[in-house]
Amino acid sequence: MKTLAEVDELADRAHAGQVDKAGVPYVAHVRAVAAGLEPFGPHLAMAGLLHDVIEDTGWTAERLRAAGIPARVVALVEAVTHHPGTAYEEKLRRIAEDPDATLVKIADNAHNSRADRAAALPPAQRERLAAKYRAARAVLWPAADPGDIATILRVVNPGLLRELTTR
Template sequence: MPSPILAEVDALAARAHAGQHDRIGVPYIEHVRAVAAGVAAFGTGLQMAALLHDVLEDTPTGPDELLAAGVPAAVVATVRRVTREPGTDYRTMLLDIVGDQAATLVKIADNAHNSRADRAAQLPEADRARLAERYRDARAVLWPAVAESDLRTVLAVVNPALLAELD
């Protein structure tokens, strides 16, 4: 089966996340599209992984279904790498992710989008503070695992305000 084009993977992600909304009430597909935009400079495969990065964790879709839909095995492997398995502590997951360049870039884009001030401002204060700390701690693990130029490429698209943390 030929690999799907990016638009087909976007449609697959949209179907999988249909009816889902993020913590601030925005359709969830907008989050995964923002993450995909952040990694666009690194190729179509990484964009596909970004579009699908929460499918295994947040929908009934399994890896075999992705493979059956023609999603390349390398893309599915990246999606699996960024998927938090039940019972796995968040930091342990991050330490596993940084062993894979593609997964690290997807997770950096995910973290950057989740860290946007305009999004955080819409959360209750207790959630805002807790999540800000979680995302800051994650950046301390993720950012050193990639070249600064790659990090800047992702942040410039997804959350330019985070570039100030590099300077």
């Protein structure tokens, strides 16, 4: 089995040269997602590191398995990967059926929702994405334990903790 450090190296290589919407190296995003998932064990942290690798790089599920990534981690990555032709709302409902995939997507959503990341975007894009991420939380958060959500938010986006306590 791969170690968390080895999976981090794989994610770093897979996302080499990619930047996020704010121009920050993309690997910083997947590392932030993984950090929020570390309290739940190495498989979830690995899934956080790899959550975008199938969607955004040349890696496939088969290649991940061949590289020694545990089957459960690959299954989680596949669960949160967008498939062309699938509506975003349908993707979220499917994710919410798997408790671990739900936590991965909650961590991803929390990092994508950070005010400091959104500040680098044009106002119209920032507002559109904020609405999308709020709608996603309305599906994902009821499918997860509030204590688990809080654990993720404390690491990834403490600014969302107020929203969690008022829901």
